[in-house]
Amino acid sequence: MIEGGNVGLSVDLAPNNPHHLKLANPVIIASGTFGYDGYGRGITPEMDLGLLGAVIPKTVTRHPREGNPEPRWYPPSYREALEDGESIFLNSIGLTNPGIEAALTTLAPEWSRQDATMILSLSAESVSEFGEMTAMTQGVSGFQAIELNLSCPNIENGAHFSHSAALTAGAVAAVRANTGLPVLAKLAPNVPDVSEIALAAVGAGADALTISNTLPAMQINIESRQPVLGAVTGGLSGHGLRPVALALVYRAAQVVDVPIIGVGGIFNASHALEYFLAGATAVQVGSANLADLWSPFRILDELKVYLGEAGVSDIGDLVGAVRT
Numbered sequence: 001m002i003e004g005g006n007v008g009l010s011v012d013l014a015p016n017n018p019h020h021l022k023l024a025n026p027v028i029i030a031s032g033t034f035g036y037d038g039y040g041r042g043i044t045p046e047m048d049l050g051l052l053g054a055v056i057p058k059t060v061t062r063h064p065r066e067g068n069p070e071p072r073w074y075p076p077s078y079r080e081a082l083e084d085g086e087s088i089f090l091n092s093i094g095l096t097n098p099g100i101e102a103a104l105t106t107l108a109p110e111w112s113r114q115d116a117t118m119i120l121s122l123s124a125e126s127v128s129e130f131g132e133m134t135a136m137t138q139g140v141s142g143f144q145a146i147e148l149n150l151s152c153p154n155i156e157n158g159a160h161f162s163h164s165a166a167l168t169a170g171a172v173a174a175v176r177a178n179t180g181l182p183v184l185a186k187l188a189p190n191v192p193d194v195s196e197i198a199l200a201a202v203g204a205g206a207d208a209l210t211i212s213n214t215l216p217a218m219q220i221n222i223e224s225r226q227p228v229l230g231a232v233t234g235g236l237s238g239h240g241l242r243p244v245a246l247a248l249v250y251r252a253a254q255v256v257d258v259p260i261i262g263v264g265g266i267f268n269a270s271h272a273l274e275y276f277l278a279g280a281t282a283v284q285v286g287s288a289n290l291a292d293l294w295s296p297f298r299i300l301d302e303l304k305v306y307l308g309e310a311g312v313s314d315i316g317d318l319v320g321a322v323r324t
Contacts, residue, residue, distance in 0.1 A: 007307040008314035011053070011281050013259045014145070014182035014207035021145050021182040021207065023053035023117055023282065026315060027272070027300045030263050030286030031056040031121040031147065031186075032093065035293070039107050040114070043293065049116035052296050053282060057111065059095055059121040059149045060103040062129050067096030069230035074219060089287050090217055092234030095123055095152070100133050108142030118142060119184065122175075123149040127167070131174035138179065145182040148175060148206075151213040162188040162213070165200035176205030184261065186210035187252075189244050198252040208259040210284065211252055212245045238287040239265045246278050253279025253320055267295070269302030276315065277322040 009025035029052060036042035038058025049055055074090040097103070100122070111118040120143040124130040134146065148171060150162035161167045168185065175183055185201040187194060189212040198209055214235025219228045227233070242265025249262045262275030263284035272283045288295035303315075312318060 007304055007312065008316070009304070009307075011259070011315065013184070013261065013282060015259070017180075017182045017207045019144075019181055021054075021117075024051075025053045025300055025303075026276075026280075026282035027296050027303070028053045028119075028261065028282055028284045029055040029289060029296055030284035031149065032058045033286045033289035034058065038097075039103075040110060047293065047297070049114050052116065052300065054117040054119055054144075055114070056119045056121050056147055056284070057107065058097060059123045060097045060100045061095055061123050062100055062125070062133055064099040064102070065095050065097055068092045068094030068234075071228065071230050072234075074228040074234070088217075088236060088240040089238035089290075090219060090229060090234045090236060091214070092229045092231040094231065095149075100136055104136060104140045108140055111142035117144050119145045119147050121147045121149055121186075123152045124171070125152070127170040127174050130171045131178050134175045134178035137181075143181075145184060145207075146175060146179060147184040147186055147210060148172065149186050149213070150201075151186065151188040160188060162186075162197055163191055165196050168197050169200040169204040172201050172204035172206050182207040184208045184210050186213055187248075188213050189215050189241070189248055189264075194248045194251050195255045198256050202256045202258050206258065208261060208281075209252060209256065210261040210263060211248045211280075212241075212264060215241060215244060237264065239267070241265045242271060242274075246274055249275055249280050250278040250322070266299065269299055269306050272299055272303060273306065273318065276318040277320070279320040279322075281316075281319055 011026045012022045014021035032038045034057050072092050161171050183206050185206040214237045217236035218233045245264030259281035261282045262280035266272050266285050267288045275283050285296045
């Protein structure tokens with residue numbers, strides 16, 4: 001048995017980048033789940049974010065967005081849904097955000113005051129806009145890496161970036177050309193072959209991959225005969241997404257040689273350990289935060305206990321260690 005304090009938890013999500021992205025541990029707060037507004041407001045002072053690996057505030061776009069019509073969540077209370085044994089969670093926020101200019105001038109300074117590793121999440125409507133937005137970040141402090149939310153419409157041809165190897169490569173290359181910071185590419189689950197998209201992202205300069213975003217989903221109230229979401233369809237997250245994302249992490253890990261960050265339905269250390277065994281170097285906690293903002297801290301503590309009791313001296317020993 002190894003004491004929890006002696007377990008090696010540090011990871012590097014950009015080992016081939018001169019800047020690196022070294023985290024004290026592999027537990028990250030997923031984009032959009034950081035406080036009540038997604039940008040950190042609502043986080044209590046006693047929450048020492050520096051204890052976690054990293055934090056990814058909500059995605060920002062080139063211009064402000066109001067988001068989708070209400071209701072944006074189903075079930076309305078995720079905490080109550082979990083208590084009732086619900087296995088799925090639908091959301092349709094619509095990338096509500098103040099735009100990148102406001103994010104860089106008002107939010108980034110607030111992030112600088114956090115004793116934590118922060119990662120900026122970007123979404124764009126075209127390859128050129130990804131490059132433009134990244135260029136705007138030059139010289140701005142408050143974040144140590146950039147994650148590309150590639151599951152967004154591309155107005156140039158109506159496709160989604162992460163549904164096309166060519167568009168994925170173009171977006172990553174545009175960002176890579178405008179920053180030296182580590183670049184993470186967040187991929188979609190609903191593609192014919194995630195391996196092709198993963199290889200395209202890495203080939204264009206992604207330092208790491210985040211797998212995966214939510215699945216398109218819908219639910220209907222049979223009494224009112226109306227969709228439960230104001231935008232009709234939304235994204236499936238929570239427990240229902242975990243087996244899907246886990247399989248995608250495993251497949252991608254077979255073909256790329258960069259770190260993978262697993263995300264989808266992680267509510268305890270056992271869920272996180274599945275992702276590590278499948279090939280993930282780190283994990284992002286998302287839906288669990290909507291039920292309890294202390295979830296990432298609890299999961300980290302559970303990981304320390306498990307690794308200590310299992311006699312695992314370094315979390316890296318578990319990465320890709322699934323037996324097939």
